[in-house]
Amino acid sequence: xNCPLETPETxxxxxxxxxxxxSPESTATLEKHLALCPSCRSFAEGQRAxxxxxxxxxxAPVSADFDARLYRRIGHDLTWRDRLLRPFRPLLAYHxxxxxxxxxxxxxxxxxxxxxxxxxxxxVPPDTATVEVQPEKLExxxxxxxxxxxxxxxxxxxxxxxxx
Amino acid sequence: MKRYLQIGxxxxxxxFMLSGQALRRGGGPxxxxxxxxxxxxxxxxEKLPPGKQAELRKRFEQFDKRPPEERQRxxxxxxxxxxxSPEKRELLARQMQAFNALPDDRRVVLRRxxxxxxxxxxxxxxxxxxxxPFKSRFSATELQMLSDLSNNFPVPGKE
Numbered sequence: 001x002n003c004p005l006e007t008p009e010t011x012x013x014x015x016x017x018x019x020x021x022x023s024p025e026s027t028a029t030l031e032k033h034l035a036l037c038p039s040c041r042s043f044a045e046g047q048r049a050x051x052x053x054x055x056x057x058x059x060a061p062v063s064a065d066f067d068a069r070l071y072r073r074i075g076h077d078l079t080w081r082d083r084l085l086r087p088f089r090p091l092l093a094y095h096x097x098x099x100x101x102x103x104x105x106x107x108x109x110x111x112x113x114x115x116x117x118x119x120x121x122x123x124v125p126p127d128t129a130t131v132e133v134q135p136e137k138l139e140x141x142x143x144x145x146x147x148x149x150x151x152x153x154x155x156x157x158x159x160x161x162x163x164x
Numbered sequence: 165m166k167r168y169l170q171i172g173x174x175x176x177x178x179x180f181m182l183s184g185q186a187l188r189r190g191g192g193p194x195x196x197x198x199x200x201x202x203x204x205x206x207x208x209x210e211k212l213p214p215g216k217q218a219e220l221r222k223r224f225e226q227f228d229k230r231p232p233e234e235r236q237r238x239x240x241x242x243x244x245x246x247x248x249s250p251e252k253r254e255l256l257a258r259q260m261q262a263f264n265a266l267p268d269d270r271r272v273v274l275r276r277x278x279x280x281x282x283x284x285x286x287x288x289x290x291x292x293x294x295x296x297p298f299k300s301r302f303s304a305t306e307l308q309m310l311s312d313l314s315n316n317f318p319v320p321g322k323e
Contacts, residue, residue: 137193148241
């Protein structure tokens, strides 16, 4: 068997052996090599020390309000922009999709407004159909405009234009 | 790059469509009626009683005879009047009618005074209206007319 530390193709054999993921046949072959190779033996002992340290390590218990405090902190650190964009983040991953969606919305709104209230084939402009006729209001407005027109003419200084 | 350009053009076209609609549909019934072509207006008028139709038709014809810039200005001034409280609107309309009805010689004097007052700040205007030499040139009714008009209506030609 070639030395695993000197052969890149079999380098992971040692790691698999130390983490006990190697088959019994491969384990037996590797242990024969370890008995002869001090470099591999030293490496394997180091790895074994790490694994035994990890096996004996116990994580400190998490306090009851850990989650609540964590989420509070995450929420606190987020900017307004992040909070607004968070629900749309998956969509934003596709470049051009937001712009295309906005374009579609604007066009749809435009088409809806263009054709709303107009029966197909009827040449009547939409404005005339939707104007509520209030003769009194119209007359009143025209009266006021007559007064305004006369006032405009009579109060205007010589050689001056109106500004309002 | 080409795709972004297409999307940009689509957005631009949509915006134009929307803004065009907003302009065509903007304003109240009076503004919309005044902005209509005679044919469009006729379709609205035919819903009214015949007598009213004829009356309004004649008024609209008179309005349409005015030059376009005058029509726009009148519409602007009318909208300004509409934005005022009913009391102030009524007061202004009454004082304008009174001004229009003044004899020619008095109207010339008041017109000059009105134009001078309109160029002043509210404080200066108040001081001028209260100044004895100024007051002595006008009757109480004329002074009130000058005060109401100069304080509430931008006089034509004012810079």
